Amino acid sequence: MPRQALFGVAVLLVAAAASAAPQQDVKIEWKFKEGDKFYVEDTSTSKQTVTALGQTQKQEEKTTTVTSYTIQKLTTDSMVILMKFEHVDVRSEGAGGQFSKFLEKAKGIPFTVTATRDGKVKKFEGFDVFMKQVIGEDDDVAKLFKMFISEEMFVSGVEQAFGFMPDKAVKKGDTWERESKIPFGPFGHFQTKSNFTYEGKEGSADAIAVKQTMRFAPKGAIDFGGVTIKKVNLNARDATGKYLFDPEKGRLVSADLSMTVSGTMTLKVGETEVLADILVDQKGTSKVYDKNPVKSGT
Numbered sequence: 001m002p003r004q005a006l007f008g009v010a011v012l013l014v015a016a017a018a019s020a021a022p023q024q025d026v027k028i029e030w031k032f033k034e035g036d037k038f039y040v041e042d043t044s045t046s047k048q049t050v051t052a053l054g055q056t057q058k059q060e061e062k063t064t065t066v067t068s069y070t071i072q073k074l075t076t077d078s079m080v081i082l083m084k085f086e087h088v089d090v091r092s093e094g095a096g097g098q099f100s101k102f103l104e105k106a107k108g109i110p111f112t113v114t115a116t117r118d119g120k121v122k123k124f125e126g127f128d129v130f131m132k133q134v135i136g137e138d139d140d141v142a143k144l145f146k147m148f149i150s151e152e153m154f155v156s157g158v159e160q161a162f163g164f165m166p167d168k169a170v171k172k173g174d175t176w177e178r179e180s181k182i183p184f185g186p187f188g189h190f191q192t193k194s195n196f197t198y199e200g201k202e203g204s205a206d207a208i209a210v211k212q213t214m215r216f217a218p219k220g221a222i223d224f225g226g227v228t229i230k231k232v233n234l235n236a237r238d239a240t241g242k243y244l245f246d247p248e249k250g251r252l253v254s255a256d257l258s259m260t261v262s263g264t265m266t267l268k269v270g271e272t273e274v275l276a277d278i279l280v281d282q283k284g285t286s287k288v289y290d291k292n293p294v295k296s297g298t
Helices: 003-020 097-106 127-135 139-148 151-162
Strands: 037-052 055-074 078-094 110-116 121-125 175-183 188-202 205-218 227-246 251-269 272-289
Touching: 037 251, 078 097, 097 127, 110 127, 110 151, 121 151, 127 139, 151 175, 151 251, 188 227, 205 251
Parallel strands: none
Antiparallel strands: 037 055, 037 272, 055 078, 078 110, 110 121, 175 188, 188 205, 205 227, 227 251, 251 272
């Protein structure tokens, strides 16, 4: 047999042996140390369409935040994290977008989060200070604001950022689940089951895909002063995303999540009931940095 043919057979045998060899389990775990500080830049876009009585209103919003996280204390089963908004920018077009501009006043407000090592929030401190700085002393505005921006929303965000880790070593194709509750403004929440799959290496990072099954639980009738939302029926679809995790630093590199929410809302204006169709497309991207990615003063 010619030497080239022998070499080719040898290559095939080596490749076959490599593919047949059992995959090595990978331990994906946080490697935080007390005093560690990093920055997360979150960019979320939302496109909303509401159609009622033959008229359509559209709103597009892009929110960019930079949040610093400082690991203040670590124990065997918990971590205490100082979380602070370093930059908030809200840009919106269409009806109702100015309400979110209140969030820009959140810059510099600290929150203290006590969580388990697998990302379950046990205590969240600072929301009252946040409300006072953002809203001031206007109780009526505060009441309305709390319908859309709640402490529960912040807790849910932290748990999604820190609560995706597997509880044991995994190999490519392995799956695990997490259940959570995701607030959806004053209308209710989505009871969510997240199915994670370890996809192996993507460059030097560990890639984790997520697909979410979401069931909407409405709050019931909501009074907005002259307008009552009697019933809300929503469905979420295409709720998917991907996490990239740095095994050397033991922390996230990036995360991408998106979903589409559609459904109907029954409103009562005076004695008249109106049925509105709702469509919301949401996309979010998070990137982790050692330094603040936004220049000082911007």
